[in-house]
Amino acid sequence: MGSLGRLIGYDIRFAPSPRLQGLWTSERREQFLLRPEVDYPYSVDRAVWPSRFRLGSAEPPPGLEGAEMILLDPATANTHYQLFDLWDDLTRMLAPHRASSDGDVGVSIGLVFPEHDPEKTLTLEDEWCRAILGSPILPSEPDPAWKRIGYDVANSGFLSAISNCGMSESERSPLRRRWSNHLNTFGLFESGDAAIRYCVDANERIKDDSPFFVFELHLIWSSIPIS
Known part of the structure; x- marks a missing residue:
């Protein structure tokens, strides 16, 4: 099946390690995850799934060391990366870093077009x-060899409404009853249609962080087993 929208960029994320998995305590899972039993939640959200890149002298995320990060000079970083924290060119992204199947995950991120939203509450006019x-x-389309792992719902700052917007105690049970069966083992929506429906819900329920959008994730390379 082809992409449901358009590619908006590339990134290199850390493969889940015991250190990163250890950050997902039972309390954190209970507060943030729609499907708390997932082994590790994958996301466009860097606070959920850390990127190997950092612009300037930013501190490494929790669970990681500075030597593991690739620091980019703000003076030479291209405009797309400075604006969106994503690479606009896959070849350029790989120039400062050789892909490794041991500790890296190459990922492409696409923005899903919401033509099928019956309520017309999602918009690309933002x-x-x-x-x-x-x-x-570049490249502008996912390679057929790349593996789609699912769909995230997040805002323009890549704050995930699936894995990084806290739920109140009264919200957790009804939200999980309604949505958890639509999430796969990566903690992402299995179908774009379900993600769009959840996005409509998130825009209404989490107004302070809206608007939210649907993002499609493909693995370019990874040691993660994908069927």
């Missing part, structure tokens, strides 16, 4: 949407 869709991406 200023951020127009900006990121107006920036060319």
Whole structure:
């Protein structure tokens, strides 16, 4: 099946390690995850699934060391990365870093077009949407060999409404009853249609962090077993 939208960029994420998995305590899982039993939640959200890149002298995320990060010079980083924290060119992304199947996950991220939203509550007329869709991406389409792992719902800052927006105690049970069966073993929506429906719900329920969008994730390389 082809992409449901358009690629907006590339990144290199850390493969889950015991250190990173250890950050997902039972308390954190209970507060943030729609499907708390997943082994490790994958996401466009860097606070959930850390990137190997950091712009300038930013501190490494919890569970990681500075020597494990690839620091990018703000003076030479391209505009797309400075604006969106994603690479616009896969070859350029790999220039400062050789892909490793042991500790890296190469990922492409696409923005899903919500033509099938019956309530027309999702829109691509958002200023951020127009900006990121107006920036060319190379390559512009996912390679057929890349493996789709699912769909995330997040805002323009990549704050995930699936794995990083806290739920109140009264919200948890009804939300999980309604949505958890639509999530796969990576903690992502298995289908774009279900993700779009959840996005409509998130825009209404989490207004302070909206608007939310649907993102499609493909693995370019990885040691993660994918059927």
